[in-house]
Each structure stands twice: as structure tokens, then as C-alpha cells.
Amino acid sequence: MTQNDNLQPGRSFALELVRVTEAAAISAARFMGRGEASNGGKAAAEAMLTFLSTVNMKGLIVMEDGKQDEHGLFQKTALIGNGQGPEVDIALAPADGAPSSGQEKQNCIAAISLAERGSMWNPGHASYLNKIVVEQQAREAIDIRLSPTENLHRIAEALGKKVRELSVFVLDKARHGSLIEETQQAGARLTLHNDGDILGALLAAMPGTGIDVLMGVGGATEGLIAAAAVKALGGGMQAVRAPQWEDEKRRLKEDGVKTREVLTLDTLIRSDNVFFAATGITPGTLLDGIHFSSTGSVTASSITLRSLTGSMRFIKGTYRLTQQPPGSGPAGATPAQVAFEVVE
DSSP, X not given: OOOOTXXXXXXXXXXXXXXHHHHHHHHXXXXXXTTOHHHHHHHHHHHHHHHXXXXXXXXXXXXXXXOBOTTSOOBTTOEESOSXXXXXXXXXXXXXXXXXXXXXXXXXXXXXXXXXXXXXXXXXXXXXXXXXXXXXXXXXXXXXXXXXXXXXXXXXXXXXXXXXXXXXXXXXXXXXXXXXXXXXXXXXXXXXXXXXXXXXXXXXXSTTSSOOEEEEEEEHXXXXXXXXXXXXXTOEEEEEEOOOSHXXXXXXXXXXXXXXXXXXXXXXXXXXXXXXXXXXXXXXXXXXXXXXXXTSEEEEEEEEEXXXXXXXXXXXXXXXXXXXXXXXXXXXXXXXXXXXXXXX
């Protein structure tokens, strides 16, 4: 584990990160269900960047090599924060699970993770990871080198359940055809989602959510964000690189990367002082979506986690959706006011 003296144990980024995800979620929510998902994602990214610029830190964005977010606002190794305070790594998803069509979908969230500088795994040219996530009671049972069936039996035994009582979160993608078939043949119950495996990992790592395990291939950056949540919850997670495109395979081969290398939770984040925050954009299993009232206020539902203290907070914030006073700047604004400025 790394130990960065600049990130003191007493310093908590929890509420600051929640303000970041609240601003992103409020911005994105104003476009949901209107066929403007791309605009919503861009607004969320802009709001996130605006609020991050006020946080007392020297933040470094961690993501795949050569990748930008789809709106070109975040780049790997870009420095964010106000340039003061501790040096940290940051991975972010302004609108994870946002729909690509006009139909509003559940479980869209704005999420972010933060850890000591140099502690987050460098994805390199890996864009996709095959992942398995479980709660603390089953974390010693998983082995991603084994088949899904074998893992399901091991997880069921650790949880004191039968396989048919397990609920498995899987993204409903063509690449998961064999995984879905094998899971069903093993007798476990599937819960399929089009997008959003950050939330899936969160649900799998948190006891009592109705999700026992996440399996399947998702984004590498999303895997880093999920790893922060899993570590804070004391859950178990393993991953391996899972290139989906010929160009990705070629680049990894050129880099001399061993694609079968098992990435444990401590490989993904080599720190015990990790923060995670997420805010619901649309209504979901764990977090409610953004609600706009007829009286000009907006309500956001969030969760924040910290591994060092084992703390978990559910936060509901209500703000007036009004423009901030001229000249006040983002440092003195509420998340709703930043969202107002971004969208308007």
C-alpha cells in the first residue's frame, strides 16, 4: 500500500466529492428523457470539472492511454483541483449508464473516486476489463480464472445460499451471450442491465441489496471507480484485461502486457485511504434520481464511502435552482447553481 503524507487520515473529501457528483447529476438530469443524452453527458462533465477546480487538492486524472471522455473535457494526466493541498489520483464518470436514446433509463449515476497519488492502477491501453465483484463474506471465494459456474458455487457456499438463490448483475451486451447462458444453466437468477456496471459493483459489494455478484466485461475506467467503492465496503473484486477490439489487442501486445494477469483489488488501488461518491441522475435501485419541484428547488440523493474509516453516508440535498450572485464564482456556489450556469 502506498502512504502519501500529504493525504492526512483526518482529511475527508467525502462532502466535497458529493458536491461534485451532485452538480454533475443535476446538470445531466435536465436532459434526461428528451432525446438529448449526449448534451446531458456534456453538461455533467462540465459541471464536474467546474466544481473539481474549487477542491483543495492537486488531482491527476487516471484513465486509459490516449483516451478522452466523449466530450473532450477530461484527459489522462490532466491536473485538476485548485493546485493546493494533497496530491491525489482521480477517476470519474460524469453520467454512467446514461441512455443513448430519448428513452429515460433507471440507475444512471454521476460517480467519482479518489485515492493517494500513484495508488490507482494505470490502465495503459486497456479499455475493457472482465470483472467479478462480491460482498465481504464471499471475497475469499472468488477466482476469476475459474468458470462462472465454479465461482457461483463457491460464492453460494460462502454466503450460505444455494446457487439458485444467487442474483447476478450482468450487462445485457452481445459479448455476454455465453456468460448469460452459463449463469442460467447453473441455476442462478440474472438481473440484466444495458449499462452501468459501477452501480452493479456497488450493489454486489453491499450486503442486503438483492445483488450477490457482478460478472462480465465493462470499461476499465469504470472498473477503477468501482474498485474504490468495493474497497471502502470491504468487498471482493478481481479483474483481467478483456480487449474487445483488434486495435486494443494490438496495442496491449506492443506494450508487452500479459492480458491474463489477475488484477486484485489491491492491484487496482494500492491504498487503504480511498474515497467514493455517487449521485443518482435517474431513479434507481440504490439512489433516487434528481427531482425538480414546482417551487424552484431540486433534490439530489447521494452516497459517499471512505475505506480508511469504513464510513458510508446516504445524503439527500435540496437546493434552490437559482442563478448564483454575479462574481461569486464556483467556490461559493451550490451544486444546483453550478448546474444552472452550465445548462443555461
